[in-house]
Amino acid sequence: MEFKKLCKYKDGDILNFMEKMEILTANPSDFEAIKALMLEALQNDPTAFSVDFDNYSKNSNEWWKNYLFGYIHGYNATMLLTRTGNEIAGMIGILFDSNRRRSHVASIVWFYVKSGYRHNGIGKKIFEEAMRVIKGKPEIRKITLLVNHPQEHAIKIYKDFGFKIAGTLKNELIINNEPVSEYILECFV
Numbered sequence: 001m002e003f004k005k006l007c008k009y010k011d012g013d014i015l016n017f018m019e020k021m022e023i024l025t026a027n028p029s030d031f032e033a034i035k036a037l038m039l040e041a042l043q044n045d046p047t048a049f050s051v052d053f054d055n056y057s058k059n060s061n062e063w064w065k066n067y068l069f070g071y072i073h074g075y076n077a078t079m080l081l082t083r084t085g086n087e088i089a090g091m092i093g094i095l096f097d098s099n100r101r102r103s104h105v106a107s108i109v110w111f112y113v114k115s116g117y118r119h120n121g122i123g124k125k126i127f128e129e130a131m132r133v134i135k136g137k138p139e140i141r142k143i144t145l146l147v148n149h150p151q152e153h154a155i156k157i158y159k160d161f162g163f164k165i166a167g168t169l170k171n172e173l174i175i176n177n178e179p180v181s182e183y184i185l186e187c188f189v
């Protein structure tokens with residue numbers, strides 16, 4: 001098994017998870033799991049995203065329903081989840097722009113693998129699947145994403161898949177009272 005080879009030094013639980021792991025498109029029954037995973041991502045990796053746990057944890061369930069609607073109903077968006085049964089290890093979101101002038105652009109968002117599952121190739125695998133989904137849409141010519149400095153593991157994956165840094169939004173965010181720059185990455189398909 002491809003994954004078994006990748007994680008031969010890992011313990012049995014991870015091996016078991018990865019052997020049976022599937023990458024599935026989220027549907028409405030995943031609402032609670034995605035909400036929990038997003039909040040976990042914001043809490044555990046507070047420097048990785050452009051929004052923060054304090055804001056999002058206070059949002060109402062109605063807000064979450066609106067926010068996740070597109071992802072779980074496949075309306076101008078897709079969310080891919082890596083899972084074995086009910087256990088989810090990671091996610092990646094894709095946004096498709098309905099604006100005619102940007103209908104050739106897809107954006108990648110919410111790329112996250114739970115810390116206990118990292119360094120086993122799950123991130124690359126789910127990213128690869130997102131690229132496959134995007135490339136399956138002939139109208140898409142370009143993929144963009146934003147990544148905070150210095151998320152080097154994420155940036156390495158993006159570069160491995162052909163993304164290039166197109167610019168820097170200097171001190172775009174304030175995280176823990178510190179200015180943080182964001183890189184704009186793009187990939188032409």
Ligand SMILES: CC(C)(COP(=O)(O)OP(=O)(O)OC[C@H]1O[C@@H](n2cnc3c(N)ncnc32)[C@H](O)[C@@H]1OP(=O)(O)O)[C@@H](O)C(=O)NCCC(=O)NCCS
Pocket residue numbers: 045048049111112113114117118119120121122123124125146147148151153154156157
């Ligand atoms: C980025 C992230 C999704 C990667 O998930 P992952 O499952 O660990 O990724 P992989 O195991 O597929 O690793 C991909 C590459 O990164 C490298 N890498 C990952 N973690 C690493 C680490 N801690 N140290 C060194 N290299 C690392 C791997 O070596 C691999 O490169 P290789 O294929 O050349 O060996 C995960 O680290 C994460 O969720 N980070 C926090 C959230 C985040 O930064 N998201 C991006 C927001 S834009």
